[in-house]
Amino acid sequence: MTPTREIMWNVGLDGQIGVYLFLAIPFVLLAFGVARRVWMWRKGQPENRFDQMSNRIIGALRDTVAHGRIVRKSSLYGGIMHFLIFWGFVLLFIGTIIVLIEHDITVPLLGYSFYQGNFYLGYKLVMNAAGIMLIVGVLMAFYRRYAMQPDHIKTAPDDIILLALLLVLAVQGYLVQGFRLAVEMDEWAAWSFVSYPLAILFQELPEGLNRGLHTANWWSHMLTTKIFLGYFAYSKMIHPFTSFANVLLRRTRPLGKLERIEDIEEAETLGVARLEDFTWAQLMNTDACMHCGRCLEFCPTFVTNKPLRPRDLVLQVSGYMADKGGVFSGELGQADNFARFRHGSGPERELIGGVISQPELWDCTTCGACMEHCPVYIEHVPLIVGMRRNLVLEQGEFPAEVTNVFNNLERMSSPYQFPPSQRADWTKRLEQPVPEMAEQAASGTDVEVLFFVGCLGSFDSRNQRTTLALARILQAAGVNFAILGKEETCTGDPAKRIGNEYLAQIMAEQTVETLNQYSFKKIVTACPHCFNAIANEFPEIGGNYEVVHHSQLINELIGSGKIRLDPNSEMMKGTVTYHDPCYLGRYNKEYDAPRSVVQSLPGTGMVEMPRNRNTALCCGGGGGRMFMEETRGARINQTRAQEAIDTGAQTLAAACPFCMTMFEDGINGVGADDVFEVKDIAELVYDSMVKPPDQETGAAD
Amino acid sequence: MASLATIWGRATANRKVSLPGCLAFVALGVLIIAVGEVQDWGWTRIVGATVISIGSIAAGALIGWSDPVRPRITYLISSWGKAIVAILTLIIVGPMLIALVVAFGGLIVGGAEADTGLMLIGVLIAVLLLGITLVTVASAFSLAMRGLWRSRPDEAGETNGRHSA
Amino acid sequence: MKIVVCAKFIPDPNLALVVDPDKKRVVRDPSQSILDPGDEFGIEAALQLAEKHGGEVVAVSMGPESADAGIRRAMAMGVERAILITDQSLEGSDALTTAEVLSSVIASEAPDIVVTATESTDAYTGMVPGAMAAMLDMPQLTFVRSIEVDGQTVTAQRDYENGYQTVRAALPVLITVTASVAEPRYPSFKGMMQAKKKPIDTRDLGAVGIDAGSAGEAGAREKVLDLSKVQIEKQTRVVEDDGTGDSVDEIVAYLKHAQAI
Known part of the structure; x- marks a missing residue:
């Protein structure tokens, strides 16, 4: 006999019609839910997310079906759990479709049957295994929610209802199969390896009872699938639609680039004050969130207990949208939906102040950890900066400390109150002069590398030491370089991230205009914020340059032997730990060059902090935060400094002037300044390199 | 595109x-x-x-x-919420719980010719499935009964004031 | 309530001051000039009063045509309209002429309150507000750090070296403020855009009713005779701590001597 089974075995006419008839209700509910969400997204501003379709599709399959962003080193448990539930469910779903194709298409229409023989046996094996995957995945999720209870996971009724439904569906499947096997007891019954032992047990019962229980469980299973389908769109289970849409229509531009407000002087609305001011893609973003909490794990504000939690911010906007969309405001589990309605509910709320509080918006360091770890490409930082823009540009509201930063940028072209004429004063401390671009251009001298010093490197006394070290390294390596000197201006990064887009545009345009006057091969900068602006934000305003971070250039110089490190240098022989600057690592994916530099230091060991590379915790200085008071929660810089100290290292290697300033404070703050120090990688290299004769006496500072 | x-x-x-x-x-x-x-x-x-x-x-x-x-239907669902949850739960888990309990009957009436080893595995599976179903469904049911139709907090519990900027 | 604030367009005090040795006058480059930061305090205080009690804030400025850049800044902060007195013959005016010009315009506005800085951040004469109060026949409250208006009465706190003094006057009144009166707001971009459309009433000397001959350098009753650079001497004294605690006494004695404490 060929192995197969009778489809719709023991199912009466009522069931044969019912299975199709009952499709109508969940389909109406599901279609309504999806259509209403898309309808709400369409309230947003236009944005083209339909370019590069083939890349989008390939990437989306990699990140969802193949779990590219779901199973990650930083979230293995959750990733594997999702993989099991996803593939268990998908395989069982495909199994149902296979039966449908056999029963409703190939057999009645073509008279062809494939649901038999080895295919059938393999099918049974896979389906039974898929059921186990689904059950194990669900149990892992249960265990995590009830026993492990990680900080970043909160449980609403919806989460548990869905898990229970998924588990019940799998168990029902085994039972229905078991009852049929108990009666039929095919020779190949053992291929259904989970149901087979159950069937052996059921076999002892009267056949009539087995048939009766089969019917009851068949109906129950059929109706459960319909209930599940109907509930789909009103729970986080909608994420196969919304999250897939979000991954497919994800942002393809560099993560480090914040969108400009085009024609800002004519713009009707500045930033985001109402739901309609977001782009449709941003609204889709908020609906794609199924609150996995990964955005929180490495978020500096969450870790230090501040009001801002990126997950909640996204859910708050999505809850507000639901209120506006009418039907979802009656969403199930609303009272326990921990984040959506954190600040109350109702479609008449103000977005800023009513849905999202101002402290939440100002706490963000724009470190990008949320976006890096979001499995479905939600972009939290642009949402936050959009609302900051409205506060700054339209309402003139922002932390008072920032006023001076804006005034200084306007008047001095730097966040600090130093006249531009003093920008190159640090060069006076060098043994050899540093030429300025204007001089070189006037004398017709070619310049290879333009050293973009940045405001902190120029004016801040601690960061001047980094600048001096880098300049001495470049001089020692014989690099043909020059600086802009007093012509240099801020790239606009702090203003842009604080939300003063107008000022940021003026600063950026000014800088590009200055740079475009000169010819050079590439730019080097020790500031990842400048680096990010030059690399990602300048091209669209006519500034196209090759730019490298100083860690990359130094690494290259060491590699090519232009700098030799002295094994007998006075450099402290000890252990160094390296902190990844957000704007170098997460935003621009440079994790290796600075590490390679640190590892090449003679006599120095390197240890990693628990949170490193893309999981690195921010220093707390980005997004304009360095200029603001930190009044809520624990101090981010101290939290990170303590993490560095706990590695047992004696030195923290920094590669960003913002980090440098934050850690100088942070190390003092935890009272470790006599045993632990922060040094820029340029200082570390300069301290341990073989110096040319004229630099012999010059210490890094 | x-x-x-x-x-x-x-x-x-x-x-x-x-x-x-x-x-x-x-x-x-x-x-x-x-x-x-x-x-x-x-x-x-x-x-x-x-x-x-x-x-x-x-x-x-x-x-x-x-x-x-203004969706009257959500109000309707809300007011019948607990009854709906109860009925749906019954439809979803009633038959399977009966089936899992009855399964143990097979052990009792089991004839001498039965493969006891497989039967014990069957019992083990039945116990396991019954256990996890009861635990998960009970948690979901109690959460649904308790929380599903409670009204949303209109007054924010957390600070929501504009801070002086 | 109508409040008039004085707004001066001055060379950015953060930049190096350039002095013309022949004219013995500060070189005023409009591209390097800003609204006097000292005036921003007065403008902020005036705006807060107007927001609280209703009314309008009018800025009055005397300066070159380019001074409208400074006025726009005041307008971006929230000032409704402005009067700019600009006339070639005003160049080189002394404090008295300045006060005459400003007060004659202010008088035509008949304000309830006039708010000015204690002194300008370029010339630092500090004489204009007092002269204006006399010419306007208003009481003057100087060095004010907080202003309360109740009906026709103004209650103000005057900054003192070791505290403050509470004084009261009847409206109309002239008030000079210190930096502690209010934190000037940073104008929103929307405010800057709106400021572009606000009216600036530009008047020449004729419109003010002052004879050109008595104004400017020609009419100045004070003359700058000489200008010289300030010599800043850095005096560093190192006190070694020998463990006896004498060093503390020594430092305290020194600071007392220097009148630092």
């Missing part, structure tokens, strides 16, 4: 489908299936199912795509 956006726009602009039309479609599909099954035609199943799906999806999409009206 700007065309995708265009298609989207066009699809939403053309409102040629009407709600009664969609529902009539669903009814037609049901009729096709019922007649086909009674007559044992077979081919009618996929045709009927397709017609039902198109009709119901179109109906849902149509309502979803129009301006929201």
